[in-house]
Amino acid sequence: MDLNFTAEELAFRDELRRFFRTEIPESIRNKVLDGQHLSKDEIVLQQRILNKHGLAVPGWPVEWGGKDWTPVQRYFYSDEIQQAGVPGGLAFNTSMVGPVIAQFGSEEQKKKFLPATANLDIWWCQGFSEPGAGSDLAGLRTKAELVGDEWVINGQKTWTTLGQHADWIFVLCRTDPAAKKQEGISYILCDMKTKGITVRPIQTIDGGHEVNEVFFDDVRVPKDNIVGQPNKGWDYAKFLLGNERTGIAQVGASKARLKRIRELASVEPAGEGRVIDDPKFSEKLAMVEIELKALEMTQMRIIADERGKAKGKPNPASSILKMKGSQIQQWTTELVMEIAGPYVMPFALSDEGSGRNETGYGPEFAAAAAPAYFNKRKVSIYGGSNEIQRNIIAKAILGF
Amino acid sequence: MDFDLSDDQRMLKDSVDRLIADKYSFEQRKKYMAEPDGWSRELWAQYAELGLLGVSFPEAHGGFGGGPVENMIVAEAFGKGLVLEPYFATIVLGGGLIQAAGNDAQKAAMLPEIAAGTRLVAFAQVERASRYNLADVQVTATKTAEGWVLNGEKSVVLHGDCADTLLVTARTDGGRTDRNGIGLFVVAANAAGVTRQGYRTQDGCRAAEISFANALAADVLGDPAGALPLVEQVVDQAIAVLCAEAVGLMGEMHTITVDYMKQRKQFGVSISQFQVLQHRAVDMFVAVEQSRSMSLFGTVMSADPDAKARSRAVSATKVQIGKAGKLVGEEAVQLHGGIAMTMEYKVGHYFKRMTMIEQMFGNTDAHLAKVAGAGSLF
Numbered sequence: 001m002d003l004n005f006t007a008e009e010l011a012f013r014d015e016l017r018r019f020f021r022t023e024i025p026e027s028i029r030n031k032v033l034d035g036q037h038l039s040k041d042e043i044v045l046q047q048r049i050l051n052k053h054g055l056a057v058p059g060w061p062v063e064w065g066g067k068d069w070t071p072v073q074r075y076f077y078s079d080e081i082q083q084a085g086v087p088g089g090l091a092f093n094t095s096m097v098g099p100v101i102a103q104f105g106s107e108e109q110k111k112k113f114l115p116a117t118a119n120l121d122i123w124w125c126q127g128f129s130e131p132g133a134g135s136d137l138a139g140l141r142t143k144a145e146l147v148g149d150e151w152v153i154n155g156q157k158t159w160t161t162l163g164q165h166a167d168w169i170f171v172l173c174r175t176d177p178a179a180k181k182q183e184g185i186s187y188i189l190c191d192m193k194t195k196g197i198t199v200r201p202i203q204t205i206d207g208g209h210e211v212n213e214v215f216f217d218d219v220r221v222p223k224d225n226i227v228g229q230p231n232k233g234w235d236y237a238k239f240l241l242g243n244e245r246t247g248i249a250q251v252g253a254s255k256a257r258l259k260r261i262r263e264l265a266s267v268e269p270a271g272e273g274r275v276i277d278d279p280k281f282s283e284k285l286a287m288v289e290i291e292l293k294a295l296e297m298t299q300m301r302i303i304a305d306e307r308g309k310a311k312g313k314p315n316p317a318s319s320i321l322k323m324k325g326s327q328i329q330q331w332t333t334e335l336v337m338e339i340a341g342p343y344v345m346p347f348a349l350s351d352e353g354s355g356r357n358e359t360g361y362g363p364e365f366a367a368a369a370a371p372a373y374f375n376k377r378k379v380s381i382y383g384g385s386n387e388i389q390r391n392i393i394a395k396a397i398l399g400f
Numbered sequence: 401m402d403f404d405l406s407d408d409q410r411m412l413k414d415s416v417d418r419l420i421a422d423k424y425s426f427e428q429r430k431k432y433m434a435e436p437d438g439w440s441r442e443l444w445a446q447y448a449e450l451g452l453l454g455v456s457f458p459e460a461h462g463g464f465g466g467g468p469v470e471n472m473i474v475a476e477a478f479g480k481g482l483v484l485e486p487y488f489a490t491i492v493l494g495g496g497l498i499q500a501a502g503n504d505a506q507k508a509a510m511l512p513e514i515a516a517g518t519r520l521v522a523f524a525q526v527e528r529a530s531r532y533n534l535a536d537v538q539v540t541a542t543k544t545a546e547g548w549v550l551n552g553e554k555s556v557v558l559h560g561d562c563a564d565t566l567l568v569t570a571r572t573d574g575g576r577t578d579r580n581g582i583g584l585f586v587v588a589a590n591a592a593g594v595t596r597q598g599y600r601t602q603d604g605c606r607a608a609e610i611s612f613a614n615a616l617a618a619d620v621l622g623d624p625a626g627a628l629p630l631v632e633q634v635v636d637q638a639i640a641v642l643c644a645e646a647v648g649l650m651g652e653m654h655t656i657t658v659d660y661m662k663q664r665k666q667f668g669v670s671i672s673q674f675q676v677l678q679h680r681a682v683d684m685f686v687a688v689e690q691s692r693s694m695s696l697f698g699t700v701m702s703a704d705p706d707a708k709a710r711s712r713a714v715s716a717t718k719v720q721i722g723k724a725g726k727l728v729g730e731e732a733v734q735l736h737g738g739i740a741m742t743m744e745y746k747v748g749h750y751f752k753r754m755t756m757i758e759q760m761f762g763n764t765d766a767h768l769a770k771v772a773g774a775g776s777l778f
Contacts, residue, residue, distance in 0.1 A: 002700075320690070
């Protein structure tokens, strides 16, 4: 047993570290590290830099720009990119639709979409959740009917993250209403400019605009926009669950947050001293660090376990990463609020609608403290709520 | 990075797991507890034969040259079996201190006998007022013409009642909590002036209150005023071993609970079908796995040459294990229901041992304060 990495692995890590910290503009990275929202242009800019250097879509098949990395190398990629405050490839593109098209799409779809998806020339959004289909995603009702050479889509999607920027949407639609609910779903690609699509913003409790409702009213898309076979969409959506699990714990991002928290608490005055001098605060901070260290080790164990196993096969232990990783992200936001103290209170809605920018009152970081806390409540809800993760472990590991 | 065991380590694990499966059923354990020492001398001899007692000792002194990983393997298996024998006191603490602080002659005199199972050792360190502060030592050692003479009282000396040899921290110089001025003395348990009162502990093991009234030490390990750093090092190693034992305990509590949930029927169904209980069992599982992860970290770091990094990592491990152990233990009892409240049923015994480990060598709060004062873990 050896917790050290090889010299080659460390050299690989150091090169990534250097790249992320020198090639991606500091202004973008600082925004991420401070928990502020990015503009569309900033997200596009950094993804194009990554893509230019072959680092936007390492998880894809090699012929489409992926890297045949070892689990340790994949771990270093997500850890270093997160620690550097680089947003990384837009998840809808790089972790969601891209791998599905690469695995199940037609040659034409691959050629048409994959290079543009990697370069963020196409911005994708996800059409999965519906008002009546959250954790019970397979209960979705948006339907697509084949009429002539076209799918005609009717229904409503919700929680469509950054749909306001999107060029295309990948939609799960019911195509066989008679089949068992998981077996009548298809995976269809849809240009957002198509007639009949309406996007309505949803303002979340942090004051920001990340998510949207998307309405489909007799939306007609070409027959060939279906990915893979009709009625197999559920399998393709599940395939994603086995993809890119090492990033889900956000260990690198939480490390960066904790580093920033320690810096802020070391300068922010409190009474005669600084916030960090309060033993209650420093013990809370230590507790979150301990939880994160345990999670980092759990992640390493899962990575070590992946070696020599079939790629893309989900390990149910990954549910631990989601559950603990999301809790830790939430705890870090609580710590920032504690540092901000009374200055959690001023509210300012910026033109981006993020509520994250400087208010001019109190310390600069404080404006983002409460919005981040409110915003991060989402992480234990999305991507399979933590209760769903418990169901997965209960069934797949404990055998209940 | 590699979590695999070496071939030798795997063989060790197989043999100790098999031994526990054969020799440590819940019923067998009750018999050992009823023996005069409160544990089995016969099994102790078998451990020696199997090489378990010297697994972490140098080959030159009757051992197998193992280290923290070997100790972890044995401890986890012993946790599963709720082993009563004085392995932790004699091998991990006693053997560890002699290895760290003893000179070659002292090692040669004691380690082979310990490995052979013929010498039992206990570490007399805790005092009533010292609680978890290793530097707080009021027992005194005074240099006389005959040698070092000890006076004072030591508390809750693990397996101190059966030990042949006591390793005693005593103050030779300085104020009560000074880091300098602490020595580590070898005292024969039957020396004049040593009084021991042995008793059973909550977890079924044994301990003793020991007083020293002008007791003459047989020897001193290392610098009679400079033992503290080595004591801290060995205590950190020992905490990592306790944490590995706790992982064994927690894993077993979880397995027993999940099995029980599947067979226990109420309201016409097995209680494992209730989602509220499933989720609680999952939270136990997560706590066990996070503890296993942290135990690996603590085990490896317990041998780190950087004392500050070592101590911070070990304390962090103890915090994780303390918190998780409390959750897993309490939930194991709750999910079982009334049966877990009985002495007849095994799960409560794991809970009791877990609860004792939580406060040994510093409880969760004490270690959390240490981590908080020691800077970032990353």
